[in-house]
Amino acid sequence: MPVSSGVRKRIKELLDPxxxxxxxxxxxxxxxxxxxxxxxxxxxxxxxxxxxxxSRKSPKRVIATTLRNHRIGPVETGGNPWFEFNGVVYEIDDEYISVVHAADAEISRSAAKPEDPLPDL
Incomplete structure (x- = not known):
């Protein structure tokens, strides 16, 4: 089940505006x-x-923040899907595997972009 708009709103309140x-x-x-x-x-x-x-549905406080240049996965799918991030093991539902992969794919695309050869123009 996708994350509800109410939960997204609460998450947004806890982030940099x-x-x-x-x-x-x-x-x-x-x-x-x-x-x-x-x-x-x-x-x-x-x-x-x-x-x-x-409550498992309402975020209360931030416990960790990492710069966006890190990958979240890979997600291990033998049994319950899980991944390790910053030394902590997390389990997720099957439906969120694609979300992790999409977030990680953006990092790969950004890393694959060549540097601007003429940045001052």
């Missing part, structure tokens, strides 16, 4: 007592927000 959300998906921290988080991929950052213990 000048930034723009590109991708959002929920994930569970493997083996954690407070497992549910949201990943918000923006033009500038990858931001991870916790939902707290009482």
């Amino acid at each position: 000048d930034d723009e959300i590109q991708y959002v998906f929920p994930a569970d921290i493997f083996g954690s007592a407070n497992p549910c988080v949201f990943f918000a991929v923006t033009r500038k950052t990858i931001t991870i927000m916790t939902t707290g213990r009482l």
Whole structure:
């Protein structure tokens, strides 16, 4: 199920007002007592927000921010889909694998672009 507009609005409130959300998906921290988080991929950052213990649907606070030049995956799909990001293992639902792949593909495309040979023109 896609992330609702209400959740996206709450996520936007926790981000830099000048930034723009590109991708959002929920994930569970493997083996954690407070497992549910949201990943918000923006033009500038990858931001991870916790939902707290009482609700799995409303982001409460930012727990980590990484510059956008990092890949999130690869997603391992043998069993429950999972990936490791910044040393933490996250599980996701099957429907969000394509979201992670799309976010990572943008990084690959940006890295493949040649430098401007005449940047001062």
